[in-house]
Amino acid sequence: MKKKNNRFMNSLKSLGSALLVIAILIASYGIYHAPTSDASQLEAELEKNEQELAREEATPAGFPSKTPAGTTATQTAAATGTPDISQSSLSVIGDSVFLGAAPAFKKLYKNAVIDAKVSRQVVQALDIAKNLDKKGKLGDTVIIALGTNGNFNSATGQKLIDYLGPDRTIYWIDAYGRDLPSAKDVNNTIRRVAEANNNVHVIAWSKEGPKHPDWFYQDGIHLNITGQKKFAKFVRKNMITE
Template sequence: MKKNKLRLRDWLLSIALGLAIAGVAGFFYVKHYQSEQAIAVNQSTRQRIQKDSKAKVKKEKVLNQYRLYGLTDSEINAAKTLPVSAIGDSIMLGSSAYLKVLFPEMSIDAEVGRQVQAAPAIISQLKSSGKLANTVVISLGTNGPMTEADINGILDQLGTERQVFWVTAYAPGKAWIDPVNKLIHAAAKTHANLHVVDWYYLAGGNDDWFADDGVHPNDAGRPHYYTLIAKDVMQTLKK
């Protein structure tokens, strides 16, 4: 009997040790990929993104682009008074000035190299200040992997009363992109208030839409990104 107890103890210790090793390995796996993509955004790219985010755009010209890409005048008028909270990385940051033309009431918190794991703290701050809108746009996942627990935790934090629009990630050659996008699509099937803005699908095969890194939209690609978000938000809310 004593020998059996010792065997059971050793077996349980082996399982615990295995789980601990797997957890540590997973942690360093995530950290490795987070660092890799953040480093890939070099200084010149950062400067261009910051410049784009503060660009003095011609309002009517940008609104005409929204019309060209499928928004109606009634949707454009409705967007003028729609409060939106947007959380993103450098992809959103580069289009922030253009999104603000259509959505003057949109608050945008976007940052170069941001990981999805940063979202809960931002959401908590918006909640505590009473500034979290009922329409939320998230553009995160480009810079590294996320887990089912990450996305479910964010959606639980936002609650079921808010309409959430999550933009899929596009970064050719990055190992985490397919798993990240599969998680977004899977979550939309179990959360009725989550809507997928499929940038990955739209961007695929359009290499001329991107800067040399193949990740950040250039002048040709940027309108496709921000008009896709606008169309999905306005046409979904209209239903």
């Protein structure tokens, strides 16, 4: 009986050793195959996109003041209830989220003027709008893709909208980040501004983004290649159906 117990104990020890070896192998595999930080990839991508937009910005050509039929896109919107983006001059004022998605968006709207930079805040948007206007590059449809980098008050948002004027169709993409504590307050402010202006429409990225965690880089804010394409299509869909 004693020999049987010894054999049983030895078997348990052997099994334990085998399990320990398997656990070490699994852990080692995880260490060597774990995804590395994608921060450097994201940084390189944003830098490349910013350089490309800077080259486009250097071109002197602006938008025509009218569509081919002689009717502004805002007048078309008033008549049909839906802005005809295909015949509209389109400008974007954005931060690094839109900067990452700029190439994908340009494939959908090749003539869009995109002014997007890293760490941009809403308080900077008025000067950017004035600069675009001076160059003849402020479209009669404007997308604002700002809010990721901090909150702002309604007065700041209203100053921007007042400058853009009631004759433009404006879309404001709200903010989303997996770990972005300011997003709730930012989006409440965006909605207050939109409610105060009939020509301002909110594109609710904050509702769509959380459904697709695989669209994002590890920071949970910026979009990977798949996410950039999906984001651009999401924006287009909401502009058409608004």
